[in-house]
Amino acid sequence: MFASLNEKLEAVFKRLKGKGFLTSGDIDIAMKEIRLALLEADVNFKVVKGFVERVKVKSLGAQVLESLTPGQQVVKIVNDELCLLLGAENEKIRLSPNPPTVVMMAGLQGSGKTTTTAKIALHFKTQGRRPMMVAADLQRPAAIDQLITLGKQIGVPVFFSKEEKNPVKVCRDAITVAKKEARDIVFVDTAGRLHIDDELMGQLKDIKDAVLPTETLFVADSMTGQDAVNIAHTFNERIGVDGIVLTKMDGDARGGAAISIREVTGKPIKFIGTGEKIDMIEPFYPERIASRILGMGDVLSFIEKAQQTFDEKDAEKFKDKLLTDSFTLDDLRDQLSKIRSMGPIQNLLNMIPGFNRMKGVEVDEKQFVRIEAMINSMTKKEKRNPDILNGSRKIRISKGSGTTVADVNRLLKQYKDMKKMMKMFKGKKGFKMPDFMPF
């Protein structure tokens, strides 16, 4: 949908190739593009203005590195500056020396507080802590039920009262119970409220004064537009915010709101929510958001995910197999299951630069399941030597895997093509096999 800033700048600078320095004329053109790209990514207008000024100063007279084109050089400066603005990576939630640590969640309606509360509670539970959640959203119908259900899902107790009308009282009681039960971390899920709602903002302050949270997290929707500055500023001013959680990062929003919120609050982004499933929350890495805002994809996340799944030894073994031509259907199945364990394929593909803007590219997850089922329906002998597969064997396999003979044939053809391609690689001198190669 949008050309990435990288591409735009490349076009602008094409004719400047080979220049050693950026002239002020070049920079003015570049700054115009940067300004529009940031605005398109929902970075606030005033924030963009200040940002572009800073980048301009840094770009003036900057020497173009040998390996870069002038366009890339400017993108690098922009990227570095964005990272600087986004702050240090992976800032953790501070824990109180006198447990329980109390974490209060605050934000607008629909920003994802309740889901995020459960996600972070689970995160701490898997680290061996004893979390508790408090249903302090007495405003939205069934908000208490939602937290109770989530609590059951993740095995974390929820403190609630369906009779009490005063959230401050609920929170106070919750802390008493948490202490009694020796809970070491308590998450308070408050009702969503508008930053300009005086009464409800006052109530939030009262809750804060009652529970004295170790951390107050501002939960913000990554799709938020220009108004992110006003919202974040007001919450920070009235309640005091210690950290930020960006939600719904699994969509296609550029997430420029992250920049706006950082700029006006100066508070670190601690987590990002990346999916509807209850374990889909990740620590924050500035480079990733920066490259996403610039439309350069989330390559780092992709590589990291791949690295987690394919350890080096595996990769080495796989490479050997490919090169010695002993790649069997068993190996293919192993590779596929590893890729699948990296998460939904579509999520992975979306991290690849440009991919999220490619239309009509859809991955059928079921296809992977089918392939695995077909390979699992083969005998050892067949897997080692697929050439022996005759008609009746194919019928057996298709029945065993709930597929058709045509599916089996397609798989075999793909497998053969794959082997053929590998042979070609082998023949080429100086070809470097990638460290991980799905297929």
Add this chain to the structure above:
Amino acid sequence: MGFVDSLKTGLKKTREALFMDVETLFSGKAVTEETIEAFEEILFTSDIGVKSTTEIIEGLKEEYKAGKIKKTDDIKVFLKSTMTAILGMPQPFVLYRERPFVVFCLGVNGVGKTTTIGKLAMKAVSEGHSVILAAADTFRAAAIEQLDVWATRAGASIVKHQHGSDPAAVAYDAVEAAKARGIDLVIVDTAGRLHTKTHLMEELKKIKRVIGKSVPGAPHETLLVLDATTGQNALSQAKLFNEAVGVTGIALTKMDGTSKGGIVLAIKKELNIPIRLIGVGEKIGDYQDFIPGEFASALFD
């Protein structure tokens, strides 16, 4: 409180922040390039987007060069009329003759679908219509309970299944029940979903197909709920939901904050989907028909 008043109250703070500068600086004074830039900023900060803002401002600059813009007020008049022209005639939500009239509600997570449905139901009931709500958000924890509360508040019936059941089946049962009982309006609530999740969009298509099987021609209104706080991504949402199930109207929620929801301008311009109504609060009556001229005025007065 009328449309303009509630909008104005909502937009007061932003307007103070933005327009104070503009008006104190430029009011009544001769227009300069600087004045135009100040208005460009207003458009940008209203989330109207780069493309639409650039086009509107280009038009303004042409008028300015042609000598037709002399005072700040001329700029306001020009911008208001340009924006109103883009937004077109008012096309509020109306229950037409079909019975049951089926409304299919969709949107990403947290935009206020259930609340909007509650308000729509309340309005319809108060106008003497019978209403069934279909709890087809079977995914999110306690979504069914939330809709149940709204149904009780509004005096509407509800059709619900177990958490985790097939949403299409819920929608089908609701529409069938409406036919059997001679109900006027069915509103189908769906789980919030990001428009980029292909399998979830497929699910929506299925729900729509199933509704159409029960009542030919239904759903009569496919209402996309958008959060006014959302920036440029709302355009992407509108595009993809529209491609999947054909959106016939937009409900713009959370207009009681300081966000202006300007992105609907870009949506109307690019996709020609009318904005039917706006949400201006959490109370049951906080629902207004969308009136383009007044929406544009609220941004500039």
